[in-house]
Amino acid sequence: MIEVDRLTKRYGSVLAVDDLSFRAEPGRVTGFLGPNGAGKTTTLRALVGLLHQTSGSATVLGRRYEDLEDPVRTVGAILEANAFHPGRTGRNHLRTLARMARISDARVDEVLGLVDLAEAARRRTKGYSLGMKQRLSLAGALLGDPRVLILDEPANGLDPHGIRWLRDLLRALAAEGRTVLVSSHVLTEVAQLADDVVIIAKGRSVTQAPVPEVLARASRATLVRTPQREVLLAALQGAGLQAEPHGDDRLAVQAETAVVGELAAARGVVLHELTNESGTLEDVFLELTEDGRTPS
Amino acid sequence: MTSLAAEFLKLRTTRVPCVLLLVVVLLSGTFAAALVGSNSLGDDRALELAQAGAFVGLLATVLGVLLVTNEYRHGTITTTFLAEPRRIRVLASKVGASLLAGAVVALATALVIAAVALPWLAARDEALALDLQAAEAVGRLVLAFALATALGAAVGAIVQSQVGTIVIVFVWFLVVENLIGVLSALLFGELGEPDPVSRYLPGSAIGGIVGGQGAEFVLRSGPSILLTLGYVAVLAAAGAFSMSRRDP
Numbered sequence: 001m002i003e004v005d006r007l008t009k010r011y012g013s014v015l016a017v018d019d020l021s022f023r024a025e026p027g028r029v030t031g032f033l034g035p036n037g038a039g040k041t042t043t044l045r046a047l048v049g050l051l052h053q054t055s056g057s058a059t060v061l062g063r064r065y066e067d068l069e070d071p072v073r074t075v076g077a078i079l080e081a082n083a084f085h086p087g088r089t090g091r092n093h094l095r096t097l098a099r100m101a102r103i104s105d106a107r108v109d110e111v112l113g114l115v116d117l118a119e120a121a122r123r124r125t126k127g128y129s130l131g132m133k134q135r136l137s138l139a140g141a142l143l144g145d146p147r148v149l150i151l152d153e154p155a156n157g158l159d160p161h162g163i164r165w166l167r168d169l170l171r172a173l174a175a176e177g178r179t180v181l182v183s184s185h186v187l188t189e190v191a192q193l194a195d196d197v198v199i200i201a202k203g204r205s206v207t208q209a210p211v212p213e214v215l216a217r218a219s220r221a222t223l224v225r226t227p228q229r230e231v232l233l234a235a236l237q238g239a240g241l242q243a244e245p246h247g248d249d250r251l252a253v254q255a256e257t258a259v260v261g262e263l264a265a266a267r268g269v270v271l272h273e274l275t276n277e278s279g280t281l282e283d284v285f286l287e288l289t290e291d292g293r294t295p296s
Numbered sequence: 297m298t299s300l301a302a303e304f305l306k307l308r309t310t311r312v313p314c315v316l317l318l319v320v321v322l323l324s325g326t327f328a329a330a331l332v333g334s335n336s337l338g339d340d341r342a343l344e345l346a347q348a349g350a351f352v353g354l355l356a357t358v359l360g361v362l363l364v365t366n367e368y369r370h371g372t373i374t375t376t377f378l379a380e381p382r383r384i385r386v387l388a389s390k391v392g393a394s395l396l397a398g399a400v401v402a403l404a405t406a407l408v409i410a411a412v413a414l415p416w417l418a419a420r421d422e423a424l425a426l427d428l429q430a431a432e433a434v435g436r437l438v439l440a441f442a443l444a445t446a447l448g449a450a451v452g453a454i455v456q457s458q459v460g461t462i463v464i465v466f467v468w469f470l471v472v473e474n475l476i477g478v479l480s481a482l483l484f485g486e487l488g489e490p491d492p493v494s495r496y497l498p499g500s501a502i503g504g505i506v507g508g509q510g511a512e513f514v515l516r517s518g519p520s521i522l523l524t525l526g527y528v529a530v531l532a533a534a535g536a537f538s539m540s541r542r543d544p
Binding site: 045048049050052053065066068071072075077079080081083084085086087088089092093095096097099100101102140 | 299301303306310311312370371375377378541
């Protein structure tokens with residue numbers, strides 16, 4: 001389990017993280033979202049002991065990172081996508097990590113196979129694509145078969161196949177009971193991957209809840225296309241429903257599809273299309289992280 | 297021990313340290329050849345041949361600098377701190393690895409100098425015996441290189457920027473120490489004569505460990521070793537402080 005409790009980090013006069021608290025539970029993938037500069041990376045760095053926070057705590061399995069007995073076998077982390085010596089081969093990069101954590105070279109080859117880098121393993125990393133570097137970082141994070149994964153933008157630079165592969169891998173790791181915390185700005189990705197989300201803006205938490213609950217908050221609308229738009233609009237408004245023209249030949253109605261369909265049938269209005277436009281994580285995200293909005 | 301092995305692996309798996317070793321060995325061999333060829337060896341031939349290696353001791357310091365600053369330059373310090381969050385231990389391994397790496401470079405240097413000089417001297421009927429004196433010369437070179445490399449690692453930990461550290465090291469050893477020597481000679485004596493200040497500076501202290509020609513300008517070997525150890529200890533403590541305080 002990951003626990004951030006009243007974490008605050010101040011750089012001079014700038015509050016990068018402001019009294020932030022949240023948890024990431026084992027067996028679940030927690031998406032950590034926020035606009036650029038919201039304090040995501042700062043929070044993740046505090047979790048792995050890479051920065052001195054101003055106040056508050058960030059712990060993994062109830063301990064500060066520097067107090068973990070065997071950090072590499074407890075926590076796997078990606079903080080920077082390109083933290084390699086360009087002249088060192090991918091395999092040798094992992095071997096240096098493995099040597100520090102007393103992990104065998106056999107395990108190095110195993111994780112290289114797992115991230116599909118076995119072929120490129122003996123090439124210098126300066127020739128790697130961004131996607132290959134991301135997979136090498138992930139191999140490093142998985143080296144110690146850790147119970148907790150802390151990944152900062154792990155999908156950056158991956159192609160669509162890579163993204164699907166990463167999603168399946170992280171879901172499988174969470175299903176084994178591991179705690180997975182993933183920051184991202186690709187919201188559609190997170191919507192498909194995460195069980196829970198924590199959304200922050202300007203260093204503060206704006207919402208944290210299971211994904212279905214967050215999606216339920218998004219405003220829903222029914223879109224209806226009809227050749228008798230004016231007739232239906234008058235009928236809907238007459239029934240006390242909020243409706244307005246949408247595009248050239250549609251209406252957007254704040255009501256369930258069934259309500260709109262039944263009303264149209266009762267008035268004998270012809271419908272060409274009736275769809276439920278459900279809210280997306282993106283809608284919620286944009287709404288919550290808008291400038292000037294007071295965080296809750 | 298595993299952390300030392302990891303540091304050595306980091307050195308072995310990149311090119312620059314290997315190139316640096318090659319340069320040190322080639323330069324030392326060339327200096328040794330020049331000494332033998334020009335018949336300029338004095339009384340203590342073993343020590344003066346070791347001095348041919350000590351001339352390039354600055355490159356050993358650069359090796360120590362690389363061992364620390366490479367990680368900051370390429371961001372691998374982050375993964376290193378993930379594997380060993382106690383940063384003082386990270387620096388301790390790096391200083392330890394520097395001592396060993398410096399010793400290895402010194403031994404390689406001694407081998408090349410011996411390979412160049414010994415057959416040549418023997419051919420001229422001036423054979424150099426591999427006696428206790430020769431062993432002492434090698435021992436002094438090993439100590440000088442080990443401490444010079446550790447000094448580089450310590451300064452690297454303080455400064456962290458690779459270019460910055462290398463500039464500081466070169467300017468200090470090649471310019472500042474000489475300037476201080478000149479000023480001190482002007483103030484306290486005569487130019488070209490030994491002065492009372494510069495022998496206590498780190499570069500002279502490292503040079504004093506080996507000794508050889510110009511020994512009147514530096515401290516004797518024993519005090520030089522202690523003084524250099526002191527410099528390494530103080531700089532390593534400052535490096536540990538800097539590494540612990542400044543987040544990567």
